[in-house]
Ligand code: GDP
């Protein structure tokens with residue numbers, strides 16, 4: 001199989017974990033290229049459910065190698081916990097199976113404190129509703145060129161001095177602005193030191209790993225986190241995450257050429273969900289939204305928060321297609337829509353008296369649009385046992401075909417349940 005990117009086309013939680021786990025069978029290396037443990041990717045294998053936050057979703061396949069790219073922000077404490085949890089479930093994450101780029105930035109204790117303090121300090125409507133994992137503050141330090149990187153694990157003196165320098169500024173902010181106890185640099189160093197020693201054997205050259213694999217005709221799967229509309233540039237700013245989530249970042253965030261990205265699979269949930277704050281034009285704060293929330297068990301895999309739910313928004317998806325250029329769509333959670341009399345699809349917006357087909361680009365303008373809906377008949381049948389396209393009820397087929405026709409991208413994977421087998425390939 002050719003190299004491929006799997007990315008979210010909406011506001012995250014589209015079911016990327018399941019699709020990556022499925023496509024891992026056809027890849028040799030699986031690499032995360034952005035985000036951190038704000039992600040929660042769920043994999044259901046038989047009786048067991050795994051939620052992965054940092055380690056690529058390919059790890060359950062024991063013959064595959066996983067990589068954490070330079071574009072990721074890595075919390076060493078969480079990574080060690082994740083390695084231990086997998087080990088307790090019979091999956092050994094050895095340095096032969098997991099390689100961390102020396103250029104990957106590290107989430108430090110003060111990043112988490114700042115994330116929480118800043119959110120707490122904001123008034124109601126300004127709150128982003130972050131996952132509180134320190135993601136934003138860590139990316140800030142990366143851009144400010146004062147970040148600590150995984151490669152520093154093997155140079156403890158450097159690690160100690162970088163923590164000291166970073167805290168010069170952080171402690172003023174923590175104390176003066178947020179009224180918090182300043183951190184002692186030596187205490188922070190002592191907290192990180194054992195993690196550094198444990199993780200040093202995992203450090204490597206991710207770029208070279210990818211190059212070597214490709215030279216040997218092996219294929220690489222780039223696993224996206226979050227979704228296109230949480231992208232720091234193209235998402236609903238400021239209600240976004242702090243990294244580029246679009247497919248193009250797979251090359252910068254893993255250290256490979258854009259020419260290496262052959263296939264791009266956009267994961268699209270059959271309806272829309274969002275966790276945290278920010279505009280959501282097709283949100284249904286009523287019995288329809290409740291139906292999707294309950295039937296789809298829409299709770300955040302990282303924070304446990306109830307996800308906001310609404311109809312499929314083809315306007316934001318048109319933009320996702322423009323930004324990512326997917327070769328394929330993986331349509332997930334189609335089973336959840338079963339049992340509804342009618343289903344709505346948002347095909348355009350009304351904005352400032354005009355009908356528009358792409359989202360307006362001004363900040364927060366998505367809060368001002370009015371969705372234009374097309375209503376289609378639903379289906380009563382339980383489709384979770386369907387394994388071929390032909391078995392699907394006519395109205396489910398028509399729903400899929402409408403999405404293909406409007407987005408002009410083939411739906412080649414249809415997911416009808418959380419398990420590996422509950423999948424239709426076309
Ligand atoms: P990710 O962050 O994109 O990997 O998605 P999450 O794991 O956060 O959320 C997706 C949820 O939907 C998980 O609980 C999955 O087990 C579940 N899921 C994935 N695909 C399907 C599907 O086709 N049908 C149903 N009912 N659940 C699914």
Ligand code: IMO
Nearest residue numbers: 012013038039040129130131225226241275276
């Ligand atoms: P996966 O990979 C859904 C959201 C948060 C918040 C905003 C900023 O599982 O799809 P952050 O902690 O990143 O600074 O929070 O982004 N968010 C996600 N929403 N799925 C995710 O990841 C998310 N990662 C971050 O809820 O609104």
Ligand code: MG
Nearest residue numbers: 013040041301
């Ligand atoms: Mg998730």
